[in-house]
Amino acid sequence: MTKQLGFLHNSEKCVGCQGCEMACKNEYQTDAAPRWRQVFQLREEDYSLPTRMFFSMACNHCANPECLRVCPVKAYTKREDGIVVHDHDRCIGCRLCLMACPYDRPQFNPAQKKVEKCNLCYQRIDKGEKPACVAACIPEALQLVEINEALDQRMGVLKTLPGLPSPDITQPAIRFIGPKQGKQIRRD
Amino acid sequence: MKLSRRQFIGGTAAAAAGAALFNFNLLTKSVTAADDSLEEMKTFRNVCPRNCYDTCGQISYVQNGILKKVEGDPKHGYTNGKLCLKGYTYTRRVYSPDRVKYPMKQTPRGSGNWTRISWDEAMDTIAKKILELKSRYGSTLPICFNKYSGNFGIVHYGAEGTMSSIGYTTRALGTPCWPAGIDAQTYDFGTLYSNDPEDMVNAKYLILWGQNAAWTAIHTLPFINKARERGAKLVVIDPVLTSTASKADLYIQINSSTDGALALGMARYILDNNWVDWDYARNNSVGFDEWVDYLKTNITLDWASEKTGVPQDIIREIAREYATTKPASMWVGYGMQRHINGGQNVRIIDALGVMTGNVGKSGGGVNYGHLETWGFSYNAMVNPAPKGSKGFIGPDGKEGDRNINMNNFAHDVMAQNDPPVKMLWLACRNPGSQDPDTNAIEKMFAAMEFVVTVDSFFNKTVQMSDIVLPATTHFEDWDVMASYWHYWIGINQRAIDPLYESKSDVEIAMLLSEKMNALEPGSCTFPTSGTPEEWAAKEFNPGIHSLLGISDYRELIEGPRKAKMTPASWADGKFRTPSKKIEIHSDLAEKNGLPALPVWVEDMKAPEKYPIRLFTPHPQHGLHSQFQNLDWMMTANPEPKVEIHPVLAAKYGISEGDKVKIYNDLGSIIVKAHLTRTTSPEVIVSYEAWYKDSNFNVNYTLKATPSDMGKQATGNNGVAFHDNFVTIEKA
Numbered sequence: 001m002t003k004q005l006g007f008l009h010n011s012e013k014c015v016g017c018q019g020c021e022m023a024c025k026n027e028y029q030t031d032a033a034p035r036w037r038q039v040f041q042l043r044e045e046d047y048s049l050p051t052r053m054f055f056s057m058a059c060n061h062c063a064n065p066e067c068l069r070v071c072p073v074k075a076y077t078k079r080e081d082g083i084v085v086h087d088h089d090r091c092i093g094c095r096l097c098l099m100a101c102p103y104d105r106p107q108f109n110p111a112q113k114k115v116e117k118c119n120l121c122y123q124r125i126d127k128g129e130k131p132a133c134v135a136a137c138i139p140e141a142l143q144l145v146e147i148n149e150a151l152d153q154r155m156g157v158l159k160t161l162p163g164l165p166s167p168d169i170t171q172p173a174i175r176f177i178g179p180k181q182g183k184q185i186r187r188d
Numbered sequence: 189m190k191l192s193r194r195q196f197i198g199g200t201a202a203a204a205a206g207a208a209l210f211n212f213n214l215l216t217k218s219v220t221a222a223d224d225s226l227e228e229m230k231t232f233r234n235v236c237p238r239n240c241y242d243t244c245g246q247i248s249y250v251q252n253g254i255l256k257k258v259e260g261d262p263k264h265g266y267t268n269g270k271l272c273l274k275g276y277t278y279t280r281r282v283y284s285p286d287r288v289k290y291p292m293k294q295t296p297r298g299s300g301n302w303t304r305i306s307w308d309e310a311m312d313t314i315a316k317k318i319l320e321l322k323s324r325y326g327s328t329l330p331i332c333f334n335k336y337s338g339n340f341g342i343v344h345y346g347a348e349g350t351m352s353s354i355g356y357t358t359r360a361l362g363t364p365c366w367p368a369g370i371d372a373q374t375y376d377f378g379t380l381y382s383n384d385p386e387d388m389v390n391a392k393y394l395i396l397w398g399q400n401a402a403w404t405a406i407h408t409l410p411f412i413n414k415a416r417e418r419g420a421k422l423v424v425i426d427p428v429l430t431s432t433a434s435k436a437d438l439y440i441q442i443n444s445s446t447d448g449a450l451a452l453g454m455a456r457y458i459l460d461n462n463w464v465d466w467d468y469a470r471n472n473s474v475g476f477d478e479w480v481d482y483l484k485t486n487i488t489l490d491w492a493s494e495k496t497g498v499p500q501d502i503i504r505e506i507a508r509e510y511a512t513t514k515p516a517s518m519w520v521g522y523g524m525q526r527h528i529n530g531g532q533n534v535r536i537i538d539a540l541g542v543m544t545g546n547v548g549k550s551g552g553g554v555n556y557g558h559l560e561t562w563g564f565s566y567n568a569m570v571n572p573a574p575k576g577s578k579g580f581i582g583p584d585g586k587e588g589d590r591n592i593n594m595n596n597f598a599h600d601v602m603a604q605n606d607p608p609v610k611m612l613w614l615a616c617r618n619p620g621s622q623d624p625d626t627n628a629i630e631k632m633f634a635a636m637e638f639v640v641t642v643d644s645f646f647n648k649t650v651q652m653s654d655i656v657l658p659a660t661t662h663f664e665d666w667d668v669m670a671s672y673w674h675y676w677i678g679i680n681q682r683a684i685d686p687l688y689e690s691k692s693d694v695e696i697a698m699l700l701s702e703k704m705n706a707l708e709p710g711s712c713t714f715p716t717s718g719t720p721e722e723w724a725a726k727e728f729n730p731g732i733h734s735l736l737g738i739s740d741y742r743e744l745i746e747g748p749r750k751a752k753m754t755p756a757s758w759a760d761g762k763f764r765t766p767s768k769k770i771e772i773h774s775d776l777a778e779k780n781g782l783p784a785l786p787v788w789v790e791d792m793k794a795p796e797k798y799p800i801r802l803f804t805p806h807p808q809h810g811l812h813s814q815f816q817n818l819d820w821m822m823t824a825n826p827e828p829k830v831e832i833h834p835v836l837a838a839k840y841g842i843s844e845g846d847k848v849k850i851y852n853d854l855g856s857i858i859v860k861a862h863l864t865r866t867t868s869p870e871v872i873v874s875y876e877a878w879y880k881d882s883n884f885n886v887n888y889t890l891k892a893t894p895s896d897m898g899k900q901a902t903g904n905n906g907v908a909f910h911d912n913f914v915t916i917e918k919a
Binding site for chain 1: 229256257258259260269270271272273274276278279281402403406407409410413423429430431432433434435436437438439440441442443498499501684808809819820822823833835860862865866868869870
């Protein structure tokens with residue numbers, strides 16, 4: 001592997017609009033149930049003030065992908081650029097990957113009885129385009145980045161957020177910028 | 189590396205190869221499986237026609253006549269090539285298995301027993317009913333028409349044209365959403381006219397007053413963020429800590445409906461510190477000194493703080509910052525005027541903008557909306573009544589349509605006697621879900637002889653209809669759309685053929701006209717020819733051409749155009765009031781029974797029996813009753829909820845996830861509780877929406893209480909949607 005592509009999500013900018021989630025569905029015209037990308041709300045109680053705070057997560061294209069390790073039919077491969085690609089034709093729908101992934105990102109499609117997930121729009125990337133979710137993000141909260149030392153040393157870049165599994169398990173290729181809270185004049 | 193089919197379809201260019209993987213029934217039926225039969229992808233220009241600030245430019249991707257995906261139009265300078273979550277779901281709307289596919293009749297009404305009928309049978313039934321009512325009552329006034337914002341495409345005014353072409357009818361007049369604020373700005377400035385939202389980048393200070401852009405105008409956020417990157421402070425004032433408020437530098441959770449009191453407190457402090465732009469205010473307005481006297485005599489910070497629940501030091505802070513950081517922009521949301529004093533509160537905020545000289549300035553303004561770019565021909569809307577038509581004699585002695593209040597629709601329909609209303613025609617409108625007092629709406633529908641609805645889905649209104657006519661989506665139509673917020677206009681091309689037997693409002697009007705004239709020659713004046721593109725072309729006129737700098741509508745196929753207007757509204761100081769100045773003192777308001785000055789008007793207090801305010805704001809996943817029913821949306825947001833502050837929930841013994849009954853004298857709803865401190869202990873919040881296979885409807889508890897303004901510019905006052913009081917219990 002020569003590099004590791006991944007996502008940088010900025011909760012300071014994200015308004016939880018779910019545009020990324022729908023842009024993904026629009027690009028691939030997926031069925032309703034599988035959510036290759038999903039926006040999650042951060043818990044109010046984990047922060048000093050109650051605000052609406054979010055992060056958006058698709059497959060994290062982990063450095064140590066558990067899905068790849070457990071797949072009995074080798075449906076998962078990891079590209080040179082770090083993208084973990086799922087081969088839908090090989091998949092037998094056994095769902096071992098669903099149990100293995102700490103982030104619940106492989107998605108079972110009940111209509112096709114197979115798993116599917118974000119392949120980081122590698123065909124778009126190979127053409128020099130941004131992933132559909134990144135291209136659609138109006139507040140520019142979601143970015144495609146190279147996960148490396150320089151990124152991790154940038155101020156405010158976090159490896160995890162409250163409530164997420166430890167990144168030590170799979171070394172996910174996602175980084176976060178946490179939410180920023182302003183001053184509030186409240187009635188409670 | 190060998191590409192499997194599934195991997196292959198990940199790419200745009202290859203999306204077609206996977207046609208068989210598309211689940212839509214239609215696709216598998218329409219497309220032959222062989223790959224070599226696939227055409228090259230075509231693109232078309234579209235504009236999202238929903239009742240939304242953003243009115244996005246869209247590019248539709250079409251192959252073999254099938255809409256493959258929808259993207260933002262990069263040539264649109266405000267929406268900038270991106271869509272909101274709703275905009276990305278359009279394939280699911282177009283190809284939804286739930287679409288109304290054919291004309292259908294329901295026997296009996298409300299039974300769900302729908303039968304497919306031909307267009308000919310549908311038109312024959314409708315035309316005969318119209319003619320029978322006309323002969324029974326001597327006019328077409330028993331036919332009542334209600335249309336509003338389901339599709340704001342200009343050609344859709346052909347729905348109004350359908351009615352005018354059969355004679356004088358009863359019309360639902362008004363607008364539920366925003367008329368109090370429109371009147372406020374009409375009294376103050378002569379009309380509503382906001383700065384170009386792209387100009388917000390020039391603001392050095394921003395107050396979003398009851399405005400949740402993150403959900404309702406998300407494409408403005410990049411401009412706001414740009415201003416913030418340049419150092420502007422963002423203040424959000426809202427009773428609910430919205431997604432937008434969550435991003436603010438300062439969020440103020442104000443007492444509902446007391447926005448005017450806060451603005452008055454700010455004005456008093458600005459006055460006391462002489463931060464007033466006396467030159468601007470005195471040169472451009474009438475009555476300013478009279479209002480200053482009112483501030484001196486009646487307003488104290490103590491009072492403002494008591495009313496609003498906002499500490500005095502915060503009132504001082506935002507007053508100082510707003511008055512001294514120039515230019516400062518204010519954006520007044522529609523939610524804050526949905527109160528019995530909502531229009532008056534907007535007038536006070538307007539005055540605050542005038543007093544600080546922020547009106548008419550780039551980066552400033554008291555921004556609410558505008559209709560400056562809507563000067564189309566309305567060709568499809570205007571038809572002469574057939575010869576010999578009998579109309580309603582209005583108070584001015586003129587014969588015409590009989591206008592009733594859209595915002596008290598159920599009551600007003602039932603109140604008509606001479607002649608009574610017997611038939612409803614609904615287009616681009618879903619009162620069954622969106623009007624206040626759903627029980628009254630249901631009773632009124634039940635009392636009708638005949639109901640026709642033009643729609644795309646079997647929504648609540650369709651469920652109460654005799655005949656439903658299948659409406660096209662905007663991808664199946666030609667049209668042109670403007671925005672009430674940004675300054676862009678775009679052409680909407682027909683990207684795909686109409687699905688099933690769907691037709692546009694104009695095509696329906698043409699069919700009806702043919703049928704009526706066959707049954708009774710001369711009974712309908714609507715033209716019977718014209719292609720959809722010709723109808724759209726007729727909406728253009730020299731005024732629109734010059735506003736956009738084009739000489740032909742086809743130039744818009746190259747990309748949407750922005751109207752040639754100054755970035756700041758009112759920059760020329762030519763106000764459109766009777767005095768041609770800003771009317772801080774408005775004789776017109778006084779004549780209409782309102783205060784002449786922007787003075788405090790009391791808010792509605794909660795009755796003892798129903799101490800909790802129920803807010804029912806616009807949802808994130810839909811636009812009124814549109815979008816939430818689609819399968820992708822049902823996955824993203826499967827069920828409604830009510831947001832309750834933990835303190836209030838504890839008082840009523842309610843825990844997270846409990847079913848809660850919300851009720852008052854009018855009705856009740858049952859919905860799941862979500863405990864959150866984003867609302868206050870006095871206010872619960874449940875977002876209006878129409879979920880698939882659900883009877884959830886927030887309007888069962890909502891009384892048709894009028895807001896204070898709206899009559900002057902829109903014919904009727906608005907609805908005080910946010911002055912709704914209830915109580916709750918664990919269901």
